[in-house]
Amino acid sequence: MSETIRLPHKPDAPLSYQFVPGQGPLSTTHLIVYLNGLIAPQSGWRATIDHLRRRWDEGGSRSANHPALLTYDRYGQGGSARDPADDQHGGSHDIREVVADLHVLAQEIRRTKMIKDADASNEDDGAAAADQVPKPKLIFVANSIGCVIGRFYAQTYPGSTAALLFLDSNIANSDQVSLFPDPDAPGFDPHVLLPPDSTVADLRRTRAGYAAHFHPSAPNPEHLDRRNIISLLPLSDGPPLRGAEPDEGTGPRITVVGHDWATFAEEGLRGSMNVPEGLTNRYVNPPWAAYNEGLARLTSADRARGPVIATGCGHFIQKDDPALVAELTDDLLRNIEADSAA
Structure with missing residues (x-):
């Protein structure tokens, strides 16, 4: 069930969220945050989370050691103000x-959920001091513009992010329209x-159509103004991201997933x-694939995976193949756990 939370700096605007507690050591050190695109609210992650929890419940390697999960609707989305x-x-942000x-x-x-869970599990005195629960290292599972948000978060708060799973990231350094040739340009x-x-x-x-729906100046129900994203993130492969401790020098774990070209073109x-x-396959799919290749270079090569092609999936990979997203x-x-043990 969704709950609401009021952030201290915006107390009159409730945010809708869902929180699933973690288990074991990772429950207090890491937090998986799902980042929506512009169209699908937090409910779009339900099938993915069901698959992930099923893997754990069926005795997977993470059954007794996994982070908490957080979905939320950004302001202007779903159940949020x-x-x-x-x-x-x-009129926008x-x-x-x-x-x-x-x-x-x-x-x-962390304050209202993760520390509370740590208090409840402390058998010695029934309470854990707030400073005993570290700020969680974030793991972003994101789709579309959510990938851009997760990347910019990791860039803005260096050392905060342990991993990013990019599911068909928006091409942040393009206005989308200029992917196609201009029929009125000289020499066309x-x-x-x-x-x-x-x-x-x-x-x-x-x-x-691309101008009306995908151009950074195109309006959206969330009132998210995307016009400055090109200047904030002009390159697909830089600047390099800094990972969370103990991997600050090497960058976060990054997995990049792209849509199936044929499925996307059919859609x-x-x-x-x-x-x-033909227009999609000539002018959209190739630059998108190149952009995904750049995202994989935001961290060191040994900590990157992909681009992986999600066979049979269009843009909303978490909808078309939630089991794949759970597996990735x-x-x-598994890699984060190994890093912690090293």
Whole structure:
């Protein structure tokens, strides 16, 4: 069941969240945080979490040692209130505000949930001092713009993040529209630049659809202004991220997952924008794959995995194959556990 929490700096705006306690040593040292895209609220992670908990309940390696799990709706999403910052910034807020809120949320979850759980499990005196429960090292499992948020969080708060699982990250350094050639640009040659299944009219319609839905200036119900993300994260592969102790010098564990090209192209054709598969396969899938390759270089090579292609999955990998997401999360935990024991 969802609960609500009021962050100290925004006491009049409740956030909706769900918290699943951890078990064993990782329950107080790490916290898995699921980061939504713009469209799917926290409920979109339910199947993934069910698969993950089933792996643990069936006697997996993490059955007695796993972190707590946290899902939440950002301000303006799902069951959460609109962001009070919108009133001070012309009706919207940016990624810096989102990351600052997430930082406070993690602290409040530690104070209200993780320390409480540690108190309850302390058999000696029934209470554990707050300073005995360290600030949890965060593990982000994220989709779409959630990947951008998790990455920017790790960059903003160096040493805070133990691992990131990127599920089809948004291409943060692109306006999305300029992925496609401009039919009005000098020298545009449709015979060279258009795939066989596409016309100039298709190209114009696709660019207009991408502008309306995916351009950083496009409005969204969350009122998240994404226009400054390109300047905040201009490169896919830098700057390098700093990992949480004891791995500060080598960076966090990172697993990068990309969609299945054919599935994504089919979804684009069937969707409301009716994008020809040829346009997607020529102008969207290749730069997206290259961007994912860059994300894997945000940490040292021995701590990176991927890009992994999620076979049969479109953009919402956690919806199309929640079992895969659970497996990849568990693999990250296995490595984190090994790092802690080293």
